[in-house]
Amino acid sequence: MIEQFKSVDINPLIFWMKMARGKEIKPVLTLIFVLFSAHYIVNCQTGTIQNIYGRDHVSLNGRWNYIIDPYEMGYYDYRHMPFDASESGKGGFYDDRKPKDKTDWVEYDFDLAPTMKVPGDWNSQAEKLQLYEGTVWFRQKFQADPKPGKRYVLYFGAVNYESHIYLNGKKLGMHKGGFTPFQFEVTGKLNKGENVVIVKADNTRHQNEIPTINTDWWNYGGITRDVLFAELPATYIQDYKIQLAKGNLNKIEGFIQLDGKEKTQTVLINIPEAGIKQKVTTDATGRANFSFSVNKLIYWSPENPKLYSVEIEAMSDKITDRIGFRTIETRGQDILLNGKSIFLRGIALHDENPLIPGRLRGEGDMRMMLQWAKELNCNYVRLAHYPHNEQMIRLADEMGLLVWAEVPVYWTISWQEQATYQNAEKQLTDLMNRDKNRSSVIIWSMGNETPVSEPRNVFMGKLVSTARSLDDTRLIAAALEISHKGDKVVVEDPLGEKLDLVSFNEYAGWYWSSVKDMLNYKFDIKYNKPVVITEFGADALGGFHADSDTRWSEEYQEQLYKNQFTMLTAIKGLRGMTPWILADFRSPRRQHPYYQDFWNRKGLISETGKKKKAFFVLRDFYDGIQKKYN
Ligand code: GCU
Secondary structure, three states, X not given: OHHHHHHHOOOHHHHHHHHHOOOOOOHHHHHHHHHHHHHHHHOXXXXXXXXXXXXXXXXXXXXXXXXXXXXXXXOEOOOOOEHHHOOOXXXXXXXXXXXXXXXXXXXXXXXXXXXXXXXXXXXXXXXHHOOOOOEEEEEEEEEEOOOOOEEEEEEEOOOEOEEEEEEOOEEEEEEEOOOOOEEEEOOOOOOOEEEEEEEEEEOOOOOOOOOOOOOOOXXXXXXXXXXXXXXXXXXXXXXXXXXXXXXXXXXXEEEEEEEXXXXXXXXXXXXXXXXXXXXXXXOOOOEEEEEEEOOOOOOOOOOOOOOEEEEEEOOOOEEEEEEOOOOEEEEOOEEEEOOEEOOEEXXXXXXXXXXXOOOOOOHHHHHHHHHHHHHOOOOEEEEOOOOOOHHHHHHHHHHOOEEEEEOOOEOOOOOOOHHHHHHHHHHHHHHHHHHOOOOOXXXXXXXXXXXXXXXXXXXXXXXXXXXXHHOOOOEEEEEEOOEEEOOEEEEOOHHHHHOOOEOEEOOEOOOXXXXXXXXXXXXXXXXOOOEEEOEOOOOEOOOOOOOOOOOEOHHHHHHHHHHHHHHHOOOOOEEEEOOOOOEOEEOOOOOOOOOOOOEEOOOOEOOOOOEOXXXXXXXXXXXXXXXXXX
């Protein structure tokens, strides 16, 4: 069935709408067709390739023409019917159509349209787009010389939020989720010479999506991460995992997955520096699971972020990656890295450059953020509240920073919507697949501050089981809910039962109590597990000085940090923290005209890069902790 549709390229939606226009059709049939067409569209995507940067590719980054389309004129006709589901499939902006002659009527023109940088959010690139939520169309042209026996893939690091992708006027598919990669196989769909890729990006927020409508970060829209065009052998190494087995410093475990006709091949795993040469054979599905013992490895740690060059060589393809080997586990209330108890000296951060507000634009921006964390004497970062750029994780590998990675299951999600759950699970799976070979990533987080209810517990519980089924070598966590009983801060969120850590956000001294009386509060934590505080903090306008009782002042934030250390170090199982937050960040929820002006000011670094007093208080605290754990 799919085959027939695919080869003649007719979309089942056409069939359904023809039926709908005046012919009786049973509701069940309607449902089947909708599900079938949705399935059809999405399936132009292929399993995301592991380590796309290690493949033959050209970057399609650069200046792309764009058209702002608040009424989605380029997608729907005046009857609000999608053009790409119409008879001809023609009419939408993805045609990149030019008027045939002076009599012809065309109401858009990419050639005359302005350009903006890709990767990059649109909000920081055009004044009128700063607060814009809706559709923007992007067009890029590129040259291709497709060769027989080769396969071709268009890869997107991330597009926020819902994107529809077209190549040479034909729809490749759509994707939801603003922070995870996706790709389309375009073998056989390329012109020899000029090709046109068009992206409809829509960052409109909706209740049933992930994230939902209410977040405390800027809803940056656009093609925010790299766009790559890759050339691959007919049978290529699509995916692999090469890591130490759970809690075992002497066993490497993993798999190799080939994609293509020649499924059964001998594949060599070569780690020259470690003297490891291992042959595995893929089965009829192109997969080889393996485990083999190792001894003289230098284990990856923040103090010594050793990365090995790992070569995977199949008969038809070869890929090299830089991989660190470490184990991470818990024992009682301890967190063990390579078998040794560790304290996670962390800081939280958003994927945003405070100096030029907008998504981090490249390695320079990312290194700046992680370098600031290093100056705080951190060995750990919480990348909040969504998957950050793959390059950021690879930098954490290189710079020696442990990572808490999270999916944007944030606040009031539509827990009972099946599609919402599938969306969340897909984003989680895509994140875990992308970064499974990164030694820096030690914790997968299922979400943040999600209100306790039965539907929520079920939803989050399913995410936890999915994560455990995909990866038993890392810790599974979430920022749990807390409650208050008198001067007790109670942590008994039922989700905690299923997790490896007890993690929660607590804003003593800011959202509840004050810097003066916060020390009267005690934590009452139900679980005997390592406690890793995911957030605490206070807003301070950089450069605003007053006494330590005056909110918004650096002195208030400074004193609050000192008091937090007193409160938190009283928790017996405390094994880590990520104060909120490394740098001030943009938020549409922060309207105080003087102190905030659309900035969340809980950063330890201001939007001008100024280190606030609390920055040094935290650094000194971490110096002390480091001595204790050495
Ligand atoms: C919340 C939330 C953050 C938010 C912070 C704040 O706990 O997790 O996303 O920015 O508190 O209020 O500053």
